[in-house]
Amino acid sequence: MKCVHLQGFRSLLQLVEKPTPVPTGTEVLLKVLGAGVCHSDAHIWEGQYDLGGGRTMSMAERIKFPLVMGHETSGEVVGLGPQAQGVSLGSRYAVCSWIGCGDCRFCKIGDEHLCVAPRFLGVNRDGGYADHILVPDGRYLIDIGDLDPVAAAPLVCSGLTTYSALKKAGPVLQQDRIVVIGAGGLGLMALNLLRILGVPGAVVVEPNAEKRQAALEAGALAAIDPGATDAAQQVRNALGNPVSFVLDLVGSAESASLGYELLDRVGKMVVVGLFGGAMELSVPLLPMRAVTLQGSYIGSPAELRELIELVRKSGGLAVRVDRRPLAEADQALQDLRAGRVVGRVVLVP
Numbered sequence: 440m441k442c443v444h445l446q447g448f449r450s451l452l453q454l455v456e457k458p459t460p461v462p463t464g465t466e467v468l469l470k471v472l473g474a475g476v477c478h479s480d481a482h483i484w485e486g487q488y489d490l491g492g493g494r495t496m497s498m499a500e501r502i503k504f505p506l507v508m509g510h511e512t513s514g515e516v517v518g519l520g521p522q523a524q525g526v527s528l529g530s531r532y533a534v535c536s537w538i539g540c541g542d543c544r545f546c547k548i549g550d551e552h553l554c555v556a557p558r559f560l561g562v563n564r565d566g567g568y569a570d571h572i573l574v575p576d577g578r579y580l581i582d583i584g585d586l587d588p589v590a591a592a593p594l595v596c597s598g599l600t601t602y603s604a605l606k607k608a609g610p611v612l613q614q615d616r617i618v619v620i621g622a623g624g625l626g627l628m629a630l631n632l633l634r635i636l637g638v639p640g641a642v643v644v645e646p647n648a649e650k651r652q653a654a655l656e657a658g659a660l661a662a663i664d665p666g667a668t669d670a671a672q673q674v675r676n677a678l679g680n681p682v683s684f685v686l687d688l689v690g691s692a693e694s695a696s697l698g699y700e701l702l703d704r705v706g707k708m709v710v711v712g713l714f715g716g717a718m719e720l721s722v723p724l725l726p727m728r729a730v731t732l733q734g735s736y737i738g739s740p741a742e743l744r745e746l747i748e749l750v751r752k753s754g755g756l757a758v759r760v761d762r763r764p765l766a767e768a769d770q771a772l773q774d775l776r777a778g779r780v781v782g783r784v785v786l787v788p
């Protein structure tokens with residue numbers, strides 16, 4: 440099989456050949472049909488997260504090299520271990536990469552994505568930047584039916600992350616227009632999900648003009664440049680209702696601060712992005728405005744099943760996909776880091 444190796448932090452991604460694994464026990468072998476390139480891959484490559492105030496969180500303890508990254512994978516089953524169950528040869532699946540220890544308090548209630556000792560595919564063990572992927576158990580495979588496997592791959596992280604965050608809005612999602620900060624892969628995904636969820640719509644905040652245009656094409660009510668001195672006022676004017684929900688898909692000091700400033704009384708901001716930094720917030724305004732700040736990390740395997748079901752019923756999403764061969768993985772990752780990607784890059788072996 441061919442796969443893309445990360446040999447060390449900040450090193451060139453290399454296409455290598457190795458023997459194709461033979462599934463044993465409950466394992467399932469898939470031929471990869473699509474592998475999304477996510478911002479988390481850029482953080483893994485960099486080896487750290489910026490916690491703000493000069494502090495960083497190192498990935499050195501978590502990552503073992505060489506690593507095959509890729510946690511947004513779809514594929515076709517080509518091999519079954521003798522105890523593999525629930526999947527069939529030749530069928531196409533999204534691979535739920537969020538595999539936990541099975542033992543901790545989060546895993547026990549099905550929140551494997553919050554596991555304290557995760558075994559995530561593409562992070563803690565080999566993932567989808569390859570032409571084959573070995574999945575430990577058929578229960579991590581979700582039937583995608585007739586969905587385009589290349590467009591379906593990003594549902595595993597980009598789709599699930601935005602879906603789980605949007606659900607945290609509660610009933611306001613069906614009542615009010617909301618604010619979405621960031622029109623990268625997650626932002627365009629969020630706009631697509633809002634459409635199939637029947638939400639009144641979203642005003643998008645995004646500094647990049649090309650991405651603002653893409654957001655408008657994906658159905659944003661308006662796309663505002665946060666660099667404008669009156670950005671907050673422009674957002675309020677475009678929204679036409681109180682800011683009851685902000686989804687921050689960027690997660691920088693600037694984006695979270697703007698989101699917090701925008702929030703109206705009893706509003707809620709869910710932060711999903713991991714760009715980095717720290718924000719200063721006025722403590723008295725938190726009770727006085729009775730606002731809620733919440734973080735959301737990926738989403739549960741059950742939510743991923745729910746999402747794929749929803750997308751299948753809607754006939755698929757119109758997410759902009761930039762298909763690239765495996766050999767261009769390194770370039771794709773660098774393009775993403777530099778902000779040159781509009782929509783989602785999916786490696787197609």
Ligand SMILES: [Zn+2]
Pocket residue numbers: 477478479480510596597
């Ligand atoms: Zn991801």
Ligand SMILES: [Zn+2]
Pocket residue numbers: 539540541542543544545546547551553554555556557
């Ligand atoms: Zn666990």
